Amino acid sequence: MGANGNGHKKGEFSITQDAQAMLAKAERDQVETVWDRFQAQQPSCGFCETGLSCRICAMGPCRIDPFGEGPQKGVCGADADIIVARNFARMIAAGAASHSDHGRDLVETLTAVAEGKAEGYGIADPDKLRALAAEWGVEVEGKDELALAGALAYAMEEDYGMRKKALQYVTRAPAKRQEIWEGLGITPRGIDRETSEMMHRTHMGVDNNWVTILLQGLRNSLADGWGGSMIATDVSDVLFGTPQPHASQANLGVLKEDHVNIAVHGHNPVVSGTVLQSVEKEEMVAAAREAGAAGINLVGLCCTGNELLMRAGVPQAGNHLMTELILVTGALDMMIVDYQCIMPSLGEVAGCYHTRMISTSDKAQFPRFDHREFHPETAQGTADQLVRDAIEAFKNRNPDKVNIPVEPMDQITGFSIEAILGALGGTPEPLLDAIKDGTIRGAVGVVGCNNPKIKHDYAHVTLMKRLIENDILVVDTGCAAVASAKAGFKNAAAKEWAGPGLSKICDAVGIPPVLHLGSCVDNVRILTLLSALANALGVDISDLPVAGSAPEWYSEKAVAIGAYFVASGVTTHLGPMPPVAGSMNVVGLLTQGLEEHVGATFAVEPDPEKAAVILMQHIEAKRAALGLNSREVPEALKAEAAPAPAAPVA
Amino acid sequence: MKQVIVHPERCVGCMQCMTACATAHSTAKTLIGALLEEPRPAPRIHVGAGLEDEGFPNRCRHCDPAPCQLGCLPGAIYRAKGSNTVMVDYDLCINCASCAMACPYGVIRFAQDPKAPPGKTVAVKCDNCVDRQAQGKVPACVETCFVNALTFEEPTAAMKRRTSEVAASISLDMAAQRVPLSATWDLQTEMKRRQKALDQR
Numbered sequence: 001m002g003a004n005g006n007g008h009k010k011g012e013f014s015i016t017q018d019a020q021a022m023l024a025k026a027e028r029d030q031v032e033t034v035w036d037r038f039q040a041q042q043p044s045c046g047f048c049e050t051g052l053s054c055r056i057c058a059m060g061p062c063r064i065d066p067f068g069e070g071p072q073k074g075v076c077g078a079d080a081d082i083i084v085a086r087n088f089a090r091m092i093a094a095g096a097a098s099h100s101d102h103g104r105d106l107v108e109t110l111t112a113v114a115e116g117k118a119e120g121y122g123i124a125d126p127d128k129l130r131a132l133a134a135e136w137g138v139e140v141e142g143k144d145e146l147a148l149a150g151a152l153a154y155a156m157e158e159d160y161g162m163r164k165k166a167l168q169y170v171t172r173a174p175a176k177r178q179e180i181w182e183g184l185g186i187t188p189r190g191i192d193r194e195t196s197e198m199m200h201r202t203h204m205g206v207d208n209n210w211v212t213i214l215l216q217g218l219r220n221s222l223a224d225g226w227g228g229s230m231i232a233t234d235v236s237d238v239l240f241g242t243p244q245p246h247a248s249q250a251n252l253g254v255l256k257e258d259h260v261n262i263a264v265h266g267h268n269p270v271v272s273g274t275v276l277q278s279v280e281k282e283e284m285v286a287a288a289r290e291a292g293a294a295g296i297n298l299v300g301l302c303c304t305g306n307e308l309l310m311r312a313g314v315p316q317a318g319n320h321l322m323t324e325l326i327l328v329t330g331a332l333d334m335m336i337v338d339y340q341c342i343m344p345s346l347g348e349v350a351g352c353y354h355t356r357m358i359s360t361s362d363k364a365q366f367p368r369f370d371h372r373e374f375h376p377e378t379a380q381g382t383a384d385q386l387v388r389d390a391i392e393a394f395k396n397r398n399p400d401k402v403n404i405p406v407e408p409m410d411q412i413t414g415f416s417i418e419a420i421l422g423a424l425g426g427t428p429e430p431l432l433d434a435i436k437d438g439t440i441r442g443a444v445g446v447v448g449c450n451n452p453k454i455k456h457d458y459a460h461v462t463l464m465k466r467l468i469e470n471d472i473l474v475v476d477t478g479c480a481a482v483a484s485a486k487a488g489f490k491n492a493a494a495k496e497w498a499g500p501g502l503s504k505i506c507d508a509v510g511i512p513p514v515l516h517l518g519s520c521v522d523n524v525r526i527l528t529l530l531s532a533l534a535n536a537l538g539v540d541i542s543d544l545p546v547a548g549s550a551p552e553w554y555s556e557k558a559v560a561i562g563a564y565f566v567a568s569g570v571t572t573h574l575g576p577m578p579p580v581a582g583s584m585n586v587v588g589l590l591t592q593g594l595e596e597h598v599g600a601t602f603a604v605e606p607d608p609e610k611a612a613v614i615l616m617q618h619i620e621a622k623r624a625a626l627g628l629n630s631r632e633v634p635e636a637l638k639a640e641a642a643p644a645p646a647a648p649v650a
Numbered sequence: 651m652k653q654v655i656v657h658p659e660r661c662v663g664c665m666q667c668m669t670a671c672a673t674a675h676s677t678a679k680t681l682i683g684a685l686l687e688e689p690r691p692a693p694r695i696h697v698g699a700g701l702e703d704e705g706f707p708n709r710c711r712h713c714d715p716a717p718c719q720l721g722c723l724p725g726a727i728y729r730a731k732g733s734n735t736v737m738v739d740y741d742l743c744i745n746c747a748s749c750a751m752a753c754p755y756g757v758i759r760f761a762q763d764p765k766a767p768p769g770k771t772v773a774v775k776c777d778n779c780v781d782r783q784a785q786g787k788v789p790a791c792v793e794t795c796f797v798n799a800l801t802f803e804e805p806t807a808a809m810k811r812r813t814s815e816v817a818a819s820i821s822l823d824m825a826a827q828r829v830p831l832s833a834t835w836d837l838q839t840e841m842k843r844r845q846k847a848l849d850q851r
Contacts, residue, residue, distance in 0.1 A: 042703045043703050043704055043706075044703070045665065050834055065797050454845070455849065584837075
């Protein structure tokens with residue numbers, strides 16, 4: 001029996017060596033993982049898969065028969081189009097709410113810093129603070145750094161409300177794009193307002209035009225991309241530093257057998273950044289040595305891992321589907337989580353080992369975790385105590401259960417837009433020239449999650465390999481970024497994977513063919529970069545030879561990101577099918593109809609080999625439309641076995 | 651005589667037939683009430699996952715001759731008079747599982763049941779909802795199935811309909827393409843098929 005394909009062995013659930021080794025150990029240790037639970041859920045409900053079930057009100061729940069014989073309307077009278085549109089729009093609302101609430105926590109921290117109430121936090125990038133203050137129209141004259149931070153935070157708080165006709169960051173988009181949004185009536189006004197209105201409109205008896213429901217979905221997503229997420233990224237840069245290129249490493253091999261190993265998991269640097277300061281304190285290192293360890297080793301998981309990796313080069317242990325498996329190493333002494341994408345199963349897995357599990361956010365608790373709430377006023381003390389507890393936990397580690405399966409893979413990370421422009425000599429011209437003459441065909445942002453429906457990391461790695469070998473520059477974030485780092489696409493040797501043109505640029509600029517732009521809120525760095533490129537060329541974002549892709553997405557946040565990419569003019573590929581097949585009208589609008597309105601659509605293709613062709617054809621078509629040289633893309637790229645994980649660099 | 655007929659190509663895998671079946675075999679006859687009962691009522695129909703993780707509702711075929719009946723030494727399994735339903739006498743059942751070993755479809759399970767002596771585990775299987783039928787209702791699994799993957803009808807009517815479908819598919823398309831059941835379900839099935847194809851590499 002196998003989930004995810006009958007007769008599959010557990011080792012085949014992932015293409016990565018560390019996951020395969022830990023899946024085998026999990027079976028020996030009788031640990032249940034996400035793949036076991038996925039199997040137990042099969043077959044999944046077809047009403048839910050197609051978006052045809054509705055639980056919005058208590059006259060229901062309702063479902064529509066996709067075969068046309070059973071009920072075709074819910075109790076309220078909503079048909080398949082309305083039900084599917086409402087469900088999809090609510091996914092966007094949940095995703096936008098998650099990113100934006102994350103951003104809110106950062107704005108609150110910035111306020112606390114300004115008021116002198118946040119020990120352990122400060123202004124790490126005063127230049128960016130001043131630049132943002134100017135952008136936000138904050139009076140700079142006569143204000144010191146802290147006063148400026150307070151005024152900026154106040155201005156950002158206004159964007160969460162209802163005082164404005166448009167969010168501040170909308171002005172970062174090319175003028176043509178802003179006109180499109182105005183024309184469609186989807187310019188985002190308030191970050192929370194759009195989510196709130198989305199929930200209102202999908203309440204029974206409000207908006208029952210599936211087109212306008214979806215348009216509000218796009219506006220809601222724009223309030224995330226050009227609002228909550230963008231604030232999250234920019235304020236994180238101010239508080240913790242704007243990323244610059246760093247050498248680091250990835251995969252479970254970053255754990256050290258002779259060290260106290262602490263992992264941070266979740267999304268917000270407010271917690272993980274403080275933990276980083278604590279583990280670096282001399283007294284902590286001394287305490288670890290006293291306990292028999294060689295030192296303290298902090299590693300990251302998922303997006304809070306990406307935040308630390310981007311800014312401080314903290315090694316990245318793994319992405320979403322690795323978060324149970326890192327516990328199976330038996331070498332992790334403590335996992336500290338904040339929120340988002342933290343599987344509620346983790347506490348139970350940790351129960352098989354000695355790992356201390358810590359939750360830190362007042363809004364996110366988990367079974368079998370110790371809850372140690374972080375607040376800006378007391379964060380440093382809380383973090384110090386946690387590190388001491390991790391050292392205690394190290395003493396309970398059972399050496400017989402420890403298995404660190406691989407050597408770490410080297411990677412270079414930290415490519416904020418500021419860093420990319422720096423590498424290019426302060427201007428996007430060299431990149432534009434390379435795109436214009438065809439040395440680089442275009443660029444794709446490969447982003448998003450893992451999903452047990454897809455062999456772990458297979459789609460990320462296969463797609464990125466195909467793109468870079470065909471001279472398409474890849475920028476990545478989130479779980480996709482971990483997959484590519486583990487595959488070796490981000491180290492000094494990685495240009496070997498790239499086609500001749502891209503390889504030449506890698507040499508000239510000194511960058512890998514896949515650039516790490518950060519966590520999932522950092523997808524907005526892509527929006528900012530594309531706006532700069534479009535403005536430099538005097539065109540709209542939708543004219544650029546670029547695309548987006550979420551080959552292994554699973555979360556509502558990914559739907560919000562996909563929607564703001566598309567609404568911003570970036571055609572976006574999704575691997576797994578979103579729950580919209582129940583309405584051919586909704587499918588048609590998302591995959592075709594949006595083109596004439598926003599200049600971009602969604603494309604769904606589970607197979608990354610075929611997705612690579614779709615994305616390349618899209619890029620070549622955009623090149624042709626811009627009058628740049630363009631070439632035929634064969635329907636099937638050279639047939640080759642799926643890429644094996646690259647040999648680790650010792 | 652009307653029978654429950656399974657149309658596997660229509661099953662969307664929602665498993666609502668399982669909860670409806672368990673509820674129908676509870677004392678309370680309501681879902682919430684059934685969840686509070688001890689012993690918890692057991693479903694007699696089981697939805698499994700096929701090669702492409704598509705749903706398949708697996709239930710007793712009420713075979714004739716029935717291997718379970720032939721294998722039951724205490725004589726607990728019998729065919730109800732005047733119907734084709736294979737039933738279990740919970741007083742005679744000794745929980746030996748011979749019937750389950752003999753059953754080619756794996757649809758006999760062992761559980762406590764409100765109708766069995768308290769504390770006694772017995773063989774439980776589909777009884778075609780005899781109680782509901784006595785009240786003029788259709789079997790619970792059929793009633794709850796919104797997509798008509800389970801129907802309650804004369805087998806001859808179902809076969810005639812199937813014959814018509816096959817005939818129509820041939821006359822509509824000489825290449826013998828089947829008639830699309832539903833654009834939604836064809837798209838969903840196609841996407842799942844592509845997803846699964848990746849696993850087979």
